[in-house]
Amino acid sequence: xxxxxxxxxxxxxxxxxxxxxxxxxxxxxxxxxxxxxxxxxxxxxxxxxxxxxxxxxxxxxxxxxxxxxxxxxxxxxxxxxxxxxxxxxxxxxxxxxxxxxxxxxxxxxxxxxxxxxxxxxxxxxxxxxxxxxxxxxxxxxxxxxxxxxxxxxxxxxxxxxxxxxxxxxxxxxxxxxxxxxxxxxxxxxxxxxx
Numbered sequence: 001x002x003x004x005x006x007x008x009x010x011x012x013x014x015x016x017x018x019x020x021x022x023x024x025x026x027x028x029x030x031x032x033x034x035x036x037x038x039x040x041x042x043x044x045x046x047x048x049x050x051x052x053x054x055x056x057x058x059x060x061x062x063x064x065x066x067x068x069x070x071x072x073x074x075x076x077x078x079x080x081x082x083x084x085x086x087x088x089x090x091x092x093x094x095x096x097x098x099x100x101x102x103x104x105x106x107x108x109x110x111x112x113x114x115x116x117x118x119x120x121x122x123x124x125x126x127x128x129x130x131x132x133x134x135x136x137x138x139x140x141x142x143x144x145x146x147x148x149x150x151x152x153x154x155x156x157x158x159x160x161x162x163x164x165x166x167x168x169x170x171x172x173x174x175x176x177x178x179x180x181x182x183x184x185x186x187x188x189x190x191x192x193x194x
Contacts, residue, residue, distance in 0.1 A: 083194035
């Protein structure tokens with residue numbers, strides 16, 4: 001099985017990897033990443049960055065693309081190694097018990113010429129999002145379907161993984177106002193000290 005993260009690890013967003021983009025989006029990101037020589041696997045940040053930072057921020061679905069605890073701890077240790085003493089790691093994601101309970105079909109884009117639909121399913125370990133892109137204009141009639149598989153990582157998982165990676169002072173919030181995390185939270189925001 002090919003390790004997709006071995007050579008490149010572009011930051012992933014909620015729509016999956018760059019290989020899944022169609023048309024102008026794909027060309028834009030490929031040109032941008034080529035121009036700026038974006039080639040870094042966030043499990044091995046030390047290969048690209050010798051310096052240390054006050055903070056490392058890892059947004060939305062980057063970590064859930066890693067499906068094993070071993071890869072997750074490796075990535076977190078790599079982030080910790082790039083932090084100065086007592087530096088901060090900030091992780092954000094939208095997967096919570098509340099969001100997992102939402103209806104499985106979601107129209108995320110609905111324009112005159114393009115629609116994107118998510119059909120979601122999950123078990124106790126993984127959430128699969130079946131992404132359906134529909135181009136529906138006079139100039140372009142086509143569709144694309146691909147799947148994104150996220151590891152479900154919740155608050156207790158983060159506490160365990162971050163502790164194993166050597167982090168301390170782990171705080172978990174339910175939103176950007178620093179409200180306490182709960183089962184009803186729509187976000188999971190983790191702040192840990194290296």
